[in-house]
Amino acid sequence: xxxxxxxxxxxxxxxxxxxxxxxxxxxxxxxxxxxxxxxxxxxxxxxxxxxxxxxxxxxxxxxxxxxxxxxxxxxxxxxxx
Amino acid sequence: xxxxxxxxxxxxxxxxxxxxxxxxxxxxxxxxxxxxxxxxxxxxxxxxxxxxxxxxxxxxxxxxxxxxxxxxxxxxxxxxxxxxxxxxxxxxxxxxxxxxxxxxxxxxxxxxxxxxxxxxxxxxxxxxxxxxxxxxxxxxxxxxxxxxxxxxxxxxxxxxxxxxxxxxxxxxxxxxxxxxxxxxxxxxxxxxxxxxxxxxxxxxxxxxxxxxxxxxxxxxxxxxxxxxxxxxxxxxxxxxxxxxxxxxxxxxxxxxxxxxxxxxxx
Numbered sequence: 001x002x003x004x005x006x007x008x009x010x011x012x013x014x015x016x017x018x019x020x021x022x023x024x025x026x027x028x029x030x031x032x033x034x035x036x037x038x039x040x041x042x043x044x045x046x047x048x049x050x051x052x053x054x055x056x057x058x059x060x061x062x063x064x065x066x067x068x069x070x071x072x073x074x075x076x077x078x079x080x081x
Numbered sequence: 082x083x084x085x086x087x088x089x090x091x092x093x094x095x096x097x098x099x100x101x102x103x104x105x106x107x108x109x110x111x112x113x114x115x116x117x118x119x120x121x122x123x124x125x126x127x128x129x130x131x132x133x134x135x136x137x138x139x140x141x142x143x144x145x146x147x148x149x150x151x152x153x154x155x156x157x158x159x160x161x162x163x164x165x166x167x168x169x170x171x172x173x174x175x176x177x178x179x180x181x182x183x184x185x186x187x188x189x190x191x192x193x194x195x196x197x198x199x200x201x202x203x204x205x206x207x208x209x210x211x212x213x214x215x216x217x218x219x220x221x222x223x224x225x226x227x228x229x230x231x232x233x234x235x236x237x238x239x240x241x242x243x244x245x246x247x248x249x250x251x252x253x254x255x256x257x258x259x260x261x262x263x264x265x266x267x268x269x270x271x272x273x274x275x276x277x278x279x280x281x282x283x284x285x286x287x288x289x290x291x292x293x294x295x296x297x298x299x300x301x302x303x304x305x306x307x308x309x310x311x312x313x314x315x316x317x318x319x320x321x322x323x324x325x326x327x328x329x330x331x332x333x334x335x336x337x338x339x340x341x342x343x344x345x346x347x
Contacts, residue, residue, distance in 0.1 A: 018093050018094070018097055019089060019090065019093060021097060022089055022093045022096050022097060023089070025096060025097065025102060025103070026084070026089075026096065026102075026103040029102055029103050029104060030103075053097075056099075057099050
């Protein structure tokens with residue numbers, strides 16, 4: 001798979017919904033259209049809900065990957081300001 | 082704006098909304114709203130705007146809390162009977178959200194002080210219970226170019242409209258002059274369902290937040306009427322009156338008027 005270098009990374013391990021999405025959304029808001037946000041998280045539900053909510057908000061989900069027993073990495077491209 | 086962890090939690094349901102987000106919440110935090118009256122309407126308007134995190138909320142009212150207020154004026158309590166209403170409400174709002182700067186002004190609003198009082202605020206909310214104040218506030222907001230969200234309640238009926246400076250009708254386009262004293266009964270004479278100001282005040286607070294956020298459609302050029310007995314909402318279009326004595330082409334009202342004689346106290 002092609003490797004994408006994110007413009008910003010956040011670690012939201014330890015957070016649960018809705019703060020996972022709140023943090024992810026604030027991070028996306030602070031970025032420019034076209035930039036990529038990488039999110040490291042360990043709350044399983046958020047590995048599904050963040051991509052869904054981001055798509056609802058008009059952003060592009062590039063990657064949802066389980067990287068260990070506990071952690072997921074998401075990559076989101078900001079398509080909409 | 083950098084949010085504290087407490088603020089992230091407090092405003093999370095706002096931040097999640099696409100129409101609000103962190104940027105919208107920051108706008109709310111910077112906003113300054115001036116509320117006239119700390120009674121039936123002023124209490125829920127101020128309470129919800131406090132919960133929403135509006136940065137500065139001023140409240141003006143000259144009255145003290147009485148037992149008969151408690152059926153509808155939700156910021157007051159048996160503990161604050163006898164206290165100035167603005168102080169009682171300030172206490173309640175600060176307990177709900179310490180982020181908010183509540184400015185309590187225990188004064189009667191008049192043609193001599195209103196322009197100075199509202200000068201530094203972004204939006205004015207009229208929650209007064211009498212016609213002299215309603216017209217004074219309308220005229221002052223037109224002259225000072227402040228958006229005004231006005232509400233009124235009586236018995237089982239309430240109404241709301243939003244007046245934008247230089248854009249659409251003003252309150253005098255709707256009703257040129259106040260009715261003669263005694264024609265329209267006051268809540269004191271006619272009664273009011275206690276929950277009614279909650280509905281109307283909630284609508285006013287919603288209008289204020291949309292103005293702050295710049296999202297959605299406000300009740301510009303429209304009067305929303307609610308009948309609590311029938312559970313009906315009716316929206317009536319209000320055209321701008323080209324010969325309005327205040328905002329028309331040839332205005333006859335060029336300074337503020339106190340209509341107080343003949344009306345009962347606020």
